[in-house]
Amino acid sequence: xxxxxxxxxxEPSPMxxxxxxxxxxxxxxxxxxxxxxxxxxxPTPAAFYEATRAFDNKTLAYEASPGNPALIDAIRxxxxxxxxxxxADDIFITTGGSEALLxxxxxxxxxxxxxxxxxxxxxxxxxxxxxxGGVIRALHTTPEEGYRYAFRDRIEKLITxxxxxxMITNPGNPTGVVLSREEMRMIADVAKEHDLFLxxxxxxxxxxxxxxxxxPSMGRFTDIDDNLVIVDSVSKRFSSCGARVGxxxxxxKELQQAILKFCQSRLSVATLDQVGATxxxxxxxxxxxxxxxxxxxxxxxxVQGLRDIPGVLVEEPxxxxxxxxxxxxxxxxxxxxxxLTAFSDNGETVMFAPGAPFYETPGSGINEVRIAYVLxxxxxxxAMELLGKGIxxxxxxxMGL
Amino acid sequence: xxxxxxxxxxEPSPMxxxxxxxxxxxxxxxxxxxxxxxxxxxPTPAAFYEATRAFDNKTLAYEASPGNPALIDAIRxxxxxxxxxxxADDIFITTGGSEALLxxxxxxxxxxxxxxxxxxxxxxxxxxxxxxGGVIRALHTTPEEGYRYAFRDRIEKLITxxxxxxMITNPGNPTGVVLSREEMRMIADVAKEHDLFLxxxxxxxxxxxxxxxxxPSMGRFTDIDDNLVIVDSVSKRFSSCGARVGxxxxxxKELQQAILKFCQSRLSVATLDQVGATxxxxxxxxxxxxxxxxxxxxxxxxVQGLRDIPGVLVEEPxxxxxxxxxxxxxxxxxxxxxxLTAFSDNGETVMFAPGAPFYETPGSGINEVRIAYVLxxxxxxxAMELLGKGIxxxxxxxMGL
Numbered sequence: 001x002x003x004x005x006x007x008x009x010x011e012p013s014p015m016x017x018x019x020x021x022x023x024x025x026x027x028x029x030x031x032x033x034x035x036x037x038x039x040x041x042x043p044t045p046a047a048f049y050e051a052t053r054a055f056d057n058k059t060l061a062y063e064a065s066p067g068n069p070a071l072i073d074a075i076r077x078x079x080x081x082x083x084x085x086x087x088a089d090d091i092f093i094t095t096g097g098s099e100a101l102l103x104x105x106x107x108x109x110x111x112x113x114x115x116x117x118x119x120x121x122x123x124x125x126x127x128x129x130x131x132x133g134g135v136i137r138a139l140h141t142t143p144e145e146g147y148r149y150a151f152r153d154r155i156e157k158l159i160t161x162x163x164x165x166x167m168i169t170n171p172g173n174p175t176g177v178v179l180s181r182e183e184m185r186m187i188a189d190v191a192k193e194h195d196l197f198l199x200x201x202x203x204x205x206x207x208x209x210x211x212x213x214x215x216p217s218m219g220r221f222t223d224i225d226d227n228l229v230i231v232d233s234v235s236k237r238f239s240s241c242g243a244r245v246g247x248x249x250x251x252x253k254e255l256q257q258a259i260l261k262f263c264q265s266r267l268s269v270a271t272l273d274q275v276g277a278t279x280x281x282x283x284x285x286x287x288x289x290x291x292x293x294x295x296x297x298x299x300x301x302x303v304q305g306l307r308d309i310p311g312v313l314v315e316e317p318x319x320x321x322x323x324x325x326x327x328x329x330x331x332x333x334x335x336x337x338x339x340l341t342a343f344s345d346n347g348e349t350v351m352f353a354p355g356a357p358f359y360e361t362p363g364s365g366i367n368e369v370r371i372a373y374v375l376x377x378x379x380x381x382x383a384m385e386l387l388g389k390g391i392x393x394x395x396x397x398x399m400g401l
Numbered sequence: 402x403x404x405x406x407x408x409x410x411x412e413p414s415p416m417x418x419x420x421x422x423x424x425x426x427x428x429x430x431x432x433x434x435x436x437x438x439x440x441x442x443x444p445t446p447a448a449f450y451e452a453t454r455a456f457d458n459k460t461l462a463y464e465a466s467p468g469n470p471a472l473i474d475a476i477r478x479x480x481x482x483x484x485x486x487x488x489a490d491d492i493f494i495t496t497g498g499s500e501a502l503l504x505x506x507x508x509x510x511x512x513x514x515x516x517x518x519x520x521x522x523x524x525x526x527x528x529x530x531x532x533x534g535g536v537i538r539a540l541h542t543t544p545e546e547g548y549r550y551a552f553r554d555r556i557e558k559l560i561t562x563x564x565x566x567x568m569i570t571n572p573g574n575p576t577g578v579v580l581s582r583e584e585m586r587m588i589a590d591v592a593k594e595h596d597l598f599l600x601x602x603x604x605x606x607x608x609x610x611x612x613x614x615x616x617p618s619m620g621r622f623t624d625i626d627d628n629l630v631i632v633d634s635v636s637k638r639f640s641s642c643g644a645r646v647g648x649x650x651x652x653x654k655e656l657q658q659a660i661l662k663f664c665q666s667r668l669s670v671a672t673l674d675q676v677g678a679t680x681x682x683x684x685x686x687x688x689x690x691x692x693x694x695x696x697x698x699x700x701x702x703x704v705q706g707l708r709d710i711p712g713v714l715v716e717e718p719x720x721x722x723x724x725x726x727x728x729x730x731x732x733x734x735x736x737x738x739x740x741l742t743a744f745s746d747n748g749e750t751v752m753f754a755p756g757a758p759f760y761e762t763p764g765s766g767i768n769e770v771r772i773a774y775v776l777x778x779x780x781x782x783x784a785m786e787l788l789g790k791g792i793x794x795x796x797x798x799x800m801g802l
Contacts, residue, residue, distance in 0.1 A: 001597065001653065001656075006507065007509075011662065012661065013466070016466060041460055052673065059640060060640075060641045061643050098667035106405065106408060107404060107408045108402070108403065110403075110406050124665070127665075128666065195402055242464060242672030243672070244668075244670065255404065258411075264414035264525070265532075266500060268645065270643065272453065272673060272674065
């Protein structure tokens, strides 16, 4: 019996790679500060639980394949407030942004066709692209340039006759890079001029820490309606990762038909969670003001903490809740393992996501890490302290410095 | 921009094809008896809602990628009662049986590799196999033979050097065919001898209407541990389709690794639904006794109703809650459209799933239908009456008979 080539081309999640080791370490009594997964600790708005608790259909039946009509309507209204006009048919509710990405890749990629993605990128993109037999053409960026990628010449250099799409996360995971309106327009133009799909993963849209960005969305460029695929989710917006409710949005009629087929094949997204998600779209905007302010403080804490560590290269991220940093160590993966197994300060240690798997280009990101600033101030401060101590001790013991 | 070849190879769901037309017909005031979708009306056990309402984690966080440990444990205990011993690592919780099937296909199929599936089969199998670039080699059956497919020579004739798996639904959807223990053993032997995966979709396991079948599972044949993939779900077992909680079970270590990668890529199955599903596994077995008795009555009603219609060819199904029947019409698809648009008896009509899309072989199943007996006795009786009247009128008006 054989495992498929495409499954073999996928990699285990770098965010979850050290999970089994971490479980063991915790059993031995060590406390771990988790900066490795984008699981926010912000309380989920009560509206979610109120709605799911009030649900009392005798039979928990399938929902419609393209999604709960009330949820689709709520999403339409949310987009209308952003100045983006959507029809109900433009929106397909998916099991998280993850399924939105998988269905999009399966719908537009043939084996050996290519997707241009700025690296470092969210590593699960690899699985979605590879599941469809596609190939990632990495738009390389560097910590020295603050991981910025919106350069027309560099993007166009990667376009071949096999290119099907450009895929971006804006605001960026793992880099926190946010595109300016001009940069967004340029990327939209490139997609349009070269007849490419533009897959815009905008799940962190509300988390921009400079007011000049507003709430960015490619959906405002109506001249790219045929090219654009927006990936969205309630996970980060409403701190409801476990609901697994997202959506894929496109006005491209052919793509709508393809995505509908995949939606029908899995019957529906979880019924109860869609009821909860619908309620989430009614939460007061004060929720966003508060959670954004909280994340901004956390970002400042982490960036300051990183800058206080000698030899760390970091640029202030402008959005999402991640920061990518270059550490003065030989290998972030080795360093992480060492932090878990050999390091302890007062019975505590820290976890991040090693950087290399966020890159397609071999040899890149070896001494970089992604840090998710999803803990409270105090915990974050302590985590940064642990990181600093860990780096100093590791350099001495393991690198002879 | 191009749609992928594999997406183009998929078809819209035949169960949901007439949905937009049905919505319009209902708006015009006609009542429709839905026998087209396997959505049971049996109430979901209260345990589900009690558990989800009691859930009060402040933040609705991601669950572990392979699934909620308590749910995995509940499933292990359920299988232990069937005499099947599973490790926690053998079970991956999925978003319904659908995701279990998709991840399995993505994990074992390369483009142009083949899966042997008895036809007629559950049409969504097409999407899962085609998503991975695979090809379905149909093991043809006929209404005259009661859709039975367990013939060693016919199966082996379909095996080529590109065959990767045999995929069965037992008890069968859409046919209701249940394999005898000897037939199961023979198919297990064929998979083992030819080094093929055996994908056994057993989501209707509890619904066998002759006690001689017990609760069938390929999992009892421990000598095929390396070949076997069991697809399972709470949807039908606990009348909880909208929970979207299923699982894929395999003891093949390589396959476990591949499936884990796909599980990690979509982070987790919905957290709340897994809490509900865990509680479902504690429901009293009286629930199964009652729902099976109810379905058996319904089956008898439908089969009798069909036998009372002149020219209908039907065999009593032994499991699941579907029956496949050959109708004395020229084209079941045309007939369904006519039933919705041109037919009405006292302001009522009936819907089923046309048979052709359940077949891979062109020209098959044109005058066959799948009927899901998921309504109450009275409704079913009326639906059968409508079908009989519809057939008579259609034959007269449309076929000149």
